[in-house]
Amino acid sequence: MPTNRIGQSTIVLPGRPRILAGASIAGKKEGEGPLRGDFDQIIEDDLFGEESWEKAESRFQYEAATAAIAKAGLTPAQLDVALGGDLLNQIMAASMAARELHIPFLGLYGACSTMAESLCIASMLVDGGYARHALCTASSHFCTAERQYRFPLEYGCQRPPTAQWTVTGAGSIVVSGDDTRPALCRATHVTIGRIVDMAIKDANNMGAAMAPAAADTLTRHFADTGRSPADYDLILTGDLGRVGHDVLLALMQERGMPLDPTRCTDCGLEIFAPGQDTHCGGSGCGCSAVVLSGHILRRFREGDLRRVLFMATGALLSPTTSQQGESIPGIAHAIALEADA
Amino acid sequence: MNLMMNLLKAFLVGGAICAIGEFLVLKTKLTPARILVGYIVAGVFLSAVGLYGPIADFAGAGASIPLTGFGHALTTGVRRAIQEVGFIGVFTGGLTQTAAGISAAVFFGTLIALVCKPRPKA
Amino acid sequence: MFDKKAKPSPRRQAVLDRYSALVDRLSPRSKMGQGLFRAFVVGGAICTLGQGFIELGLHCLDMTVAAASTFASVMIVLLTAALTGAGVFDKIGQYAGAGAFVPISGFANAMVSPAMEFTREGLVLGLGAKLFTIAGPVLVWGVSASVVYGVIYWLITILG
Structure with missing residues (x-):
């Protein structure tokens, strides 16, 4: 097969x-x-x-x-x-x-x-x-x-x-899949995330709960594809926010695959300005959804981006399990997007 | 003069009790709900061992308005009811003493909820 | 995880501890001095207002000390309910933290805000049931503690 x-x-x-x-x-x-x-x-x-x-x-x-x-x-x-x-x-x-x-x-x-x-x-x-x-x-x-x-x-x-x-x-x-239609970009690779849980229990620090899952998916994606961070114009993570983003950079540094902060950003950091009093940035399914379908697709259309790794992260907690003292399972799924050559 | 003194004492003692609460929030990551439960139980305990009474006499509203004062009210109510009616006072005294605050919160809460809509923060 | 007796291996525990330290290092901290100052000032101000109501009750409305104290609590509850309805109290709480929730204003806000929030789920299972979601535990543990105290006090009175 x-x-x-x-x-x-x-x-x-x-x-x-x-x-x-x-x-x-x-x-x-x-x-x-x-x-x-x-x-x-x-x-x-x-x-x-x-x-x-x-x-x-x-x-x-x-x-x-x-x-x-x-x-x-x-x-x-x-x-x-x-x-x-x-x-x-x-x-x-x-x-x-x-x-x-x-x-x-x-x-x-x-x-x-x-x-x-x-x-x-x-x-x-x-x-x-x-x-x-x-x-x-x-x-x-x-x-x-x-x-x-x-x-x-x-x-x-x-x-x-x-x-x-x-x-x-x-x-x-x-x-x-219709070849006759013009594409903004095309999907080339998918890396499905696995749950990574580093025993973070603080529901007010979801970035820290998700960052290890993001590092895990990134590491596997690079190993599988033979690519490195330099192969992407932009690595766009989901809503790690300020803390999660900084933790991800530190984790990837430790693993010998440092990310260039100018070419790695987070939807949660992009969507709000620092003066909007959101503390560590945006979150929620809608955050990466609007940043990708609005901002990123516009930049593909304008030819500003050639290859992007979109990796949205999820903190899979519920109020019930949080109250029971469970730690927060984190996940990150990555999909590589490329401009239509 | 006496009035100013009373207001100042309420401010200082009440402020201090709140600042201790904030210290616990920032140091221990306890949620506000847990701190409130801790405060009311602490109020019951401090009042039972005779420590809260003098603070209440000294600070007036500075001791009665914080939630510890709610615990103090429960305790004094229970004690008085036992003195007046005996054992059944164990169950009637606390809520009798605090009925006004609870009823007010229930009634005003219901009233406001029927009239006002919640709004997202800016 | 499903094996109740299994603890993380020492190696795994070391990894978790190292990660926890990394997160601590990169997480912003609340400002302790500012937090204490705000809680002190706002909490003190609310209690001062309460004392003002006590004085009003004692000197202008001819109340007993106990009645004036209750009157002050009810007035703070009323004011808090109104400010919560007007959408102002959440901002005071955000600013003052424990300065707003430790006084009885916090108890009132904890009842009014869920009641407002859940009217859309109906007047019985929405408003009615949710009114006590945050404030309920305070009553549960406060009343329970006072009953325990009452039993002890009663035993002392009949034995002593």
Whole structure:
């Protein structure tokens, strides 16, 4: 049986699935940040005209998905599969959006790594010929995440300095195997992450919980592909935030594969400016989703980037296991994107 | 003059009790909920061994407004009820003494919740 | 992990300890001096306000000392509830930390904020049930501690 695997854990995509289009919709605070020009829409109303934040988040997903499909020159009926997820219990934002889209749906949970997880699976489905066009969507909402993981909005407590700010927004990307359509970039390699848990229990320091998983996936990706950090214009991690990013740089230094800080950045650091009082930066599935589908795809289109390793990281904790004293399992999935030569 | 003295004593003692709480937050990574539980139990204990009474007499609201004062109120209520009605006071005294604060928080909380909507922070 | 008796090997434990030290080194710290100062000033101010209500009750409203003290607590609870509803108290809490949550204002805020947050889940299982999610433990352990004390005190009174 022929295989598309190289090395220990990397998948080559010989057909190089095409990223046709991406759309991003972000909330007010994100719209005040440095990437404001890269979002398709900025929604000032935290409820997005709905009665609850959960429905608002779902609408973020729906609007991002329909915008991405339209930008790809497709109709929802042409999509063979939609993959997506969010942070809510039972990923309801994704399910309720899929209810409106009528596309065969696979719901995913990878915490903040969801965008990379869905891109990895969509690229494999397309490359294997199991889908002609596939849709990847992920979202998060500050208000839904706070009430589920932390405290009510009006509760007066201090956020510790290592905390990150959940991004309100949704990003959606169309992956296609159709050779006749112009691509913004193409997916070439997938490295699926494994859980790495270094016994971090502090739910307010998720960057530290995820950084070892990011280092593990990076190390395996380089070993499998024979590439080095220098082969990428940009290594874009998910939402490690300030602490996690610094820890990742230190871990890779230790492993003799130092990352160039000017060519390795984190979605959580890109999305907010230091003056926005988010402490260690952004987080949430929506963070890497909007940075990738807005900012990064724009830079591919403009020819500014040739090869990017997108690696979203997830802190797979739940309030229940946290209260039981469990440490936080971290994960990171990587997908290599290349400009269409 | 007496009024200013009372206000100053409330400020100093109340502020000090809060600063100890903040010290615990920053040093021990205890969540606010755990510190509050610790404070009320500490209030019950300090009052039971006779240490909190003098502080309360000295500082007024500086001792009664912090959550330790809530514990002190529970203890004094239980003690008085036992003196008045005997054993059943063990169960009636604490909440009787603190009923006003609890009822106020429940009622105002419900009222505000019916009227106001929470907003995301800027 | 599923083997209850298994502890990490000494080598693994050393790796974990080294990682923990790395994280500690790279994580920003809260500023202790600033935190204590803010908690002291804001907490002190709230208690001073409470003392103001006590004085008001004693001298203008003809209350007993006990009634004036209760009156002050109720007023602080009322003010906190209003400030929470107006979306101001979370900012005070963010600024002052324990200075805001150690006084009875924190108890009130801990009841009002979840009640507001969960009205969308209904008036019974939303507002009604969630009102006590944060403040409930305080009552549970406070009342339990006072009952334990009461039993001891009662035993002392009948034996002594």
